[in-house]
């Protein structure tokens with residue numbers, strides 16, 4: 566019988582995320598340099614899985630002017646944790662939340678007449694001003710005022726509102742597909758509304774449109790504030806618009822090899838026995854599963870001892886199996902990389918996304934809350 570030793574893992578956690586905050590700061594500096602404008606760091610959805618509070622602190626250190634979130638709860642958490650930077654809720658705020666937003670100096674988005682009226686009712690009941698940005702739908706088909714007929718209303722609220730309108734923005738649907746011409750069209754629509762409002766003496770302190778892709782390749786979309794998300798984390802908006810090479814990936818996902826067994830030919834592995842060993846095979850077990858956000862699909866791969874190995878059989882909730890025939894030296898306790906580098910080999914979130922039929926955004930947003938986040942270079 567072979568004796569298998571136990572190596573000491575670098576973590577007490579069976580699976581964990583390592584997030585390098587200096588990479589996040591570096592990426593924000595790069596975006597500031599490329600664009601020459603102020604930055605709103607988009608840190609919604611727990612900062613795309615990276616941890617909203619720590620990312621907000623890194624962004625503050627890097628000198629961002631704004632933080633962008635999707636929901637009031639996210640903004641409230643940031644204020645509770647002592648974040649002082651201006652925060653804009655990019656999505657819909659329930660009218661009942663308007664007072665909380667005003668009291669915590671959180672800026673809301675006004676995207677239609679009905680919610681404006683409800684916010685206004687709330688704003689009348691408090692002395693602290695409610696701050697807001699107007700949202701224009703220039704071609705995303707999501708939230709926002711979308712036609713020239715809205716102009717008289719926008720003019721009215723800019724000049725006479727109880728609500729302090731500080732900015733105006735739009736969101737681009739295809740900035741990561743630059744050849745389509747959609748971004749130029751959207752900017753044309755947005756500029757027409759801006760000009761129309763300027764002519765009516767409505768001026769805005771902040772004008773913004775650019776997500777990561779646009780920040781990198783569409784100078785005309787930058788106005789006086791850019792609104793990048795994915796690039797802050799060092800990930801590519803798309804294959805057509807990768808981040809420049811100075812950007813650094815911030816997140817690695819690791820786990821531990823917990824068992825190694827030589828299994829005879831014909832052994833069924835995992836639920837449903839979707840995999841049978843073809844000869845005696847070295848089968849490893851790792852401590853990660855779909856309960857952590859590792860998808861239950863075939864053809865996953867991981868890194869161990871600087872080599873790529875396949876995940877075999879069905880991914881379970883908390884564990885899955887890997888084939889170690891090519892890595893004879895692997896022993897329980899070894900670190901295993903799901904996303905990140907080991908030696909000269911790397912698995913990027915974009916590669917995992919390709920296997921899962923999705924985008925890197927969904928891969929990192931889907932990393933379960935139960936995985937501990939370990940922060941490097943705070």
Ligand SMILES: Cc1ncc(COP(=O)(O)O)c(C=O)c1O
Pocket residue numbers: 607655736775776777778792793794795796802
């Ligand atoms: C309104 C808004 N602005 C900016 C962003 C950031 O986009 P990206 O992560 O592509 O830079 C998003 C992300 O979905 C968004 O919804």
